[in-house]
Amino acid sequence: MEEAEVKEISTEMAEDFSMFAQADFEQECQRLDVAVEDMLAKLEEFGSLMEMMAESSGAALGELVPRVFSARQQLQQLFGRADALEAFVTTAGAQLGQLEQHVERAERQLAAPGSLTQAFSSLFQSSRSDTPQEPVEFTPPEIYRSEDYFHERQEPRGVPE
Numbered sequence: 001m002e003e004a005e006v007k008e009i010s011t012e013m014a015e016d017f018s019m020f021a022q023a024d025f026e027q028e029c030q031r032l033d034v035a036v037e038d039m040l041a042k043l044e045e046f047g048s049l050m051e052m053m054a055e056s057s058g059a060a061l062g063e064l065v066p067r068v069f070s071a072r073q074q075l076q077q078l079f080g081r082a083d084a085l086e087a088f089v090t091t092a093g094a095q096l097g098q099l100e101q102h103v104e105r106a107e108r109q110l111a112a113p114g115s116l117t118q119a120f121s122s123l124f125q126s127s128r129s130d131t132p133q134e135p136v137e138f139t140p141p142e143i144y145r146s147e148d149y150f151h152e153r154q155e156p157r158g159v160p161e
Helices: 003-022 025-110 116-124
Strands: none
16 A cells, blocks of 8 residues: 555544544433433333232232132032032932832732733733732832931022022
């Protein structure tokens, strides 16, 4: 490189550096201050929203948790009643089946027509009235007592019957 070129490049660089010195940093600082203040205002607003949310959620928890716990207790009572009703229906169904078997056995023993085909077949068959029939001893089957399953009780309001 020649000396003239170096001088030209140095002059150019000096002019560029002088432009940096002439820049208006006050205007840039004002824009930066405005941006920082805007961010601080938004941060303060966010902080107050968070504080309000914490207060309201604390109040909601203090009020709602006891209500949920009370509803849970009432549901437990309702579930117990549903389980007892299921046990009752199962027992009643089983004993109804036994009772039906006893009725069918009694109908067969007494030759009572239990269905339409038996009624028609008994009309066309000769009856055996000359053979004496032995009396059949009836033993009633044991059936449920509704008092064992349903009894009066006091329940808190709000639980459906």
